[in-house]
Amino acid sequence: MKEIFKLAGILMLVTAVASSALSIVNNLTKDEIEKQKRKAVKASLAVALPISARNAIHPIKKGDKILYYKGYAPEDTTRLNGYAFLAIGKGYSSKIKTMVGVDTTGKICGIKIISQKETPGLGTKIEKIDFQEQFKNKIAEDLKVVPKQTAEREGGIGSITGATISSKAVTKSIRIAIDTTLALIRAEKDNL
């Protein structure tokens, strides 16, 4: 019986030493990790809202949740010139998260896909620059997925060959996110 206590005691001692060591390392790395996370968000915002000044994109929160970001013009940082927000939608084999930036008329300035785990080589092509560039200067109503050739002639988003579902999923999530966020912003303005 006594032996069990002795063994448990040794194990607890080792665990305590380990935990203290980890607590030190955690304190050392904590700030740097936060910095990295903020850097990643900032990078995606810069791609989504190139029209705003990099350091003048601020989050609008409700409690702990970020609803959207407000972007201000580089020449006059009191002038609101765009919004950015996350679009999340179910893709073929994963949830696709995209940072979307629009100007004050609702026209897309840029998108940046933040995370996805679609089929490598097919669905993952949504991260390619030429696919994402298609979204620029479009409004929510334009966001329909059509075959590539049709898109070149008549507009819309050209789908990726072999990845129709991923293409449709990301497009739909962006369209919904634009509509929802703009409605939210309009409602806030009305309440002022």
Added chain:
Amino acid sequence: MSLFNEFSKGLYEKNPVFRLALGLCPTLAVSNSIENAIGMGLAATFVLVCSNVIVSMMRKAVPNKIRIPIYIVVIATFVTIVDLVLEATRYELHKSLGLFIPLIVVNCIILGRAEAFAGKNGVVRSFVDGLGMGIGFTLALLVLGFVRELLGDGKLIGISILGEAFKPVLLLILPPGAFLTLGIFLGLFNWIDIKRSK
């Protein structure tokens, strides 16, 4: 066995992946690109070397009955250190390796070496053994990663090597490709063995 032999046995003769069939989970998961392979290999080597050294230093003081849980705590500590340091310095790689960083703690190579070697040998030998096994593991990941990224994506380290006309064998980047590639390599090593013993 000389120190150099302690080190080099982990590279080929007792390569943890290709000969001892250890550490298979991360091997399949992160061998889809060279960057992942190197990241995981070095992280695991760091943990292996550190835990081998600590376990070796403690080996006379640790009561036999609870040695496995204590080894596990030691390994888990170093794994957490690697996890935090990677998140702070190589954020993208950390995201890409994801779940498999904390899973280093159950990488059978590390617990296996602690139990089979570091618990019974001196600190310097344990350090060298850990280094050899870790680098052997990294080499195995690299070999698989090389094949899978090159033939499955046409790239190496993200750089397009085989050009636009090459139609990549998509299957290699997907899970089945991992199993098939590893199986073929294991068969290859067996074949080399059979030839040598003739």
Added chain:
Amino acid sequence: MEKLLIIAIGAIFISNFVFSRFLGICPYIGVSKSLDSAIGMGMAVIFVMTLASTVTWLINTYFLQPTESNLFYILFAEKIDLSYLRTIAFILVIASLVQFVEMVIQKVSPTLYSSLGIYLPLITTNCAILGVAILNFDNIDRPYNFIESIVHGFTAGIGFTLALVLMAGIREKLEMAPVPRPLQGIPIAFIMAGLMAIAFLGFSGLSID
């Protein structure tokens, strides 16, 4: 209820722990030689996974994560972030659970105990168990709640057992097939696993919501 079904089908077919997440490979190769030991191991793993998933969920939610449900927060009104202790805490819980299950099996069925041999304590290093514990919190919208984590652990175990049993069935037949010498044993097992993984890949487009 619907969400639970989605989790179940996900863990067994769409993101099968062995064939698509690469978790649990070492015991998979070691124990899949005979159907009986495969089934025995599978049962043990399902039990440990369900328990481990639940207990680690409780520990992470109430002690480690810096949220409102954290007990330290409730007691001391301060948000303490102990999430860096997650790996240590989880693996200690799993090691203890495996020790416990080992003692139970030894008492209840000594035959099963001896046939599983070294593979029983090796369940501790089964990445699937630590994997499922971590995956409970790894989702894009929100972590699983208590019931969801129980279901997740249970069905992940079923998925693992399914893979194990399928493999054992094939390997038993393979013993009598004319496999080329270099490929005998583990290499052919991996190639078979690869073929089965291709089959399971077909599930990845399965969408239930």
